[in-house]
Amino acid sequence: MVFLLFGIALFIAIHLLPTFSRQRKLLIDRLGHLPYLALFSAISLIAFLLIIYGYSQADRTPLWQPFAFGRSLALTVMPFVFILITAAYLKTYIRAKLRHPMLIGTAIWAIAHLTATGDIASIILFGSFLFYALADMIMARPRQTLIPSGGPSVIHDLIAVALGLTGYAFVLYGHEILFGVSIFKDRTI
Numbered sequence: 001m002v003f004l005l006f007g008i009a010l011f012i013a014i015h016l017l018p019t020f021s022r023q024r025k026l027l028i029d030r031l032g033h034l035p036y037l038a039l040f041s042a043i044s045l046i047a048f049l050l051i052i053y054g055y056s057q058a059d060r061t062p063l064w065q066p067f068a069f070g071r072s073l074a075l076t077v078m079p080f081v082f083i084l085i086t087a088a089y090l091k092t093y094i095r096a097k098l099r100h101p102m103l104i105g106t107a108i109w110a111i112a113h114l115t116a117t118g119d120i121a122s123i124i125l126f127g128s129f130l131f132y133a134l135a136d137m138i139m140a141r142p143r144q145t146l147i148p149s150g151g152p153s154v155i156h157d158l159i160a161v162a163l164g165l166t167g168y169a170f171v172l173y174g175h176e177i178l179f180g181v182s183i184f185k186d187r188t189i
Helices: 002-019 021-031 033-057 070-087 093-098 101-116 120-139 154-179
Strands: none
Touching: 002 021, 002 033, 002 120, 021 033, 033 120, 033 154, 070 093, 070 101, 070 154, 093 101, 093 154, 101 120
């Protein structure tokens, strides 16, 4: 459980850093923009790998019975989650209208998985990310991002849909290898 908790704490901490504009700007000024992004990405990847490893090793003692509709709900909403997360990094109408598509996608992902699971590790993992997404939406301030400037484009929305659905298919079929939980064999996601 230690790896899971440490990975979650590290992932959330590094992703909340941009909400503190002054500290983020200080780091960018000291390191440079590209080294800052590289360090941010490296720490995020390490945290993500710790989460995956920690979740695979964590206590799966059930605390409640997953909702009967949980699995179907997760399978239904996850394509939209991947589209939202992809749209956050492109000049899309989705991003223009929703403001925080990645955080909205993260919250939906967490809620869907909380309905489909009921064990300690899942509650810690998905509950933490739900809390993070909601807190980050509240704390988010305008900041320089990786998204190119300019207005939204339908082409970018189509790209977000195509890439999002491709990512969903990859994770759907690789879920057991990636996260240790089979979508097709197990009752939970």
